[in-house]
Amino acid sequence: MRELFELCGADPELLFSPYCWRVRLALAHKGLDWQSRPIRFTDKELIAFSGQKLVPVLNDDGETMHDSLAIFAYLDQRYVQRPLLGEGLAAERARLVERLSFHMVRVPLLKILIPRVWQVIDPADREYFRSSREKALGMSLEAFADPQGGERLFREGVAPLEIWLREQPFLDGQAPGGCDYLLAGMLLWAWCLGAQPWADDSALGAWFTRILQTYEATHGPIKRAAIHVEENQ
Amino acid sequence: MRELFELCGADPELLFSPYCWRVRLALAHKGLDWQSRPIRFTDKELIAFSGQKLVPVLNDDGETMHDSLAIFAYLDQRYVQRPLLGEGLAAERARLVERLSFHMVRVPLLKILIPRVWQVIDPADREYFRSSREKALGMSLEAFADPQGGERLFREGVAPLEIWLREQPFLDGQAPGGCDYLLAGMLLWAWCLGAQPWADDSALGAWFTRILQTYEATHGPIKRAAIHVEENQ
Structure with a gap:
């Protein structure tokens, strides 16, 4: 299972974090599906498993990544189709x-x-x-x-x-x-x-x-x- | 013979064009030698052979190139060592x-x-x-x-x-x-x-x-x- 922990507003469908949007666009570019896990700014305990306190956090079948650029690099390494950053x-x-x-x-x-x-x-x-x-x-x-x-x-x-x-x-x-x-x-x-x-x-x-x-x-x-x-x- | 037509001041040893310096640095990076052909702003006839009026102009054994980025691309294609722009x-x-x-x-x-x-x-x-x-x-x-x-x-x-x-x-x-x-x-x-x-x-x-x-x-x-x-x- 692939889960994206991302920031939401009071409305859980309103996503507005620029860094989380980067990752959504990158996943769509690679043709990968994901489950959205919308969290609020103060829901820090929900991403504690990532060892830090900021979204986006990607949990890719147990591989945990945070930081949009690091996630781009991970996606390129794990899913080689359609490079994002390249080499x-x-x-x-x-x-x-x-x-x-x-x-x-x-x-x-x-x-x-x-x-x-x-x-x-x-x-x-x-x-x-x-x-x-x-x-x-x-x-x-x-x-x-x-x-x-x-x-x-x-x-x-x-x-x-x-x-x-x-x-x-x-x-x-x-x-x-x-x-x-x-x-x-x-x-x-x-x-x-x-x-x-x-x-x-x-x-x-x-x-x-x-x-x-x-x-x-x-x-x-x-x-x-x-x-x-x-x-x- | 490799000739670089480049802008100079009243002193022919004073070179100051940013676009010509780009090409000098690129040639040095590739480990290539060149003959300097310093010209003044108004010496347009000396580069008329390039079909336009601006320096830098590179004459590489009869191959004529102008525009610093085009020269970088040419150098990468002709001399593959140490890419400048890459592919x-x-x-x-x-x-x-x-x-x-x-x-x-x-x-x-x-x-x-x-x-x-x-x-x-x-x-x-x-x-x-x-x-x-x-x-x-x-x-x-x-x-x-x-x-x-x-x-x-x-x-x-x-x-x-x-x-x-x-x-x-x-x-x-x-x-x-x-x-x-x-x-x-x-x-x-x-x-x-x-x-x-x-x-x-x-x-x-x-x-x-x-x-x-x-x-x-x-x-x-x-x-x-x-x-x-x-x-x-």
């Missing part, structure tokens, strides 16, 4: 692309999404979410959140990806690969929380739609939160 | 890393280096340099140049590369590869013009020194311009 230089460069694209989108998306995460999570998770994030950010959630500023930073950040995607359909070239899923997971974080800081008619938007439609064609529609976020928050 | 996913990702790292450093370096390029080029090149760059930038050289602002933008731009290089010695992992030379060429543009917007004790600085020392160990010291640039220009 040697290809894998090294996938990790570098992940680092650079992560740097471009993570802070902008966090500024947009913090008020939305707050709304969708189980009330029992709110104290953990606030204290862990405020410690990491060095400021209050309210001081950090800035949806409008985040949208501007997002557009600036993805500018070189936008140019790249005008010239080929995927980050990894003519077909989607590990680099595509590592970034698309980040964008699904926004998508599932009802935000979309990219334009439908941008190259990035068209790329995201290609990834989304391929996934949904085999795994059904992805649930999005219906959120009312006050403007100028 | 398949590795090559695709090297091009994406090039695009992203180029975006991070090019404008900041241009803001720092415009006054320096102006000083070192042959006076006969100045009209061409001004008109071609002002057309591309959409403003005067003086309005665009901003060495202090450029240094700040450079440090912000290379932040994710700095983190990456704290964890492994090269962009391409444990040994230098095409991604390293594509970025190092950009930094040699600054270095040869007497500028260094990175700290010696940064991870990026240590990486640059490794690349530089390996090159100089086999090809001798790289000439740097002695430039006096007025502060607050």
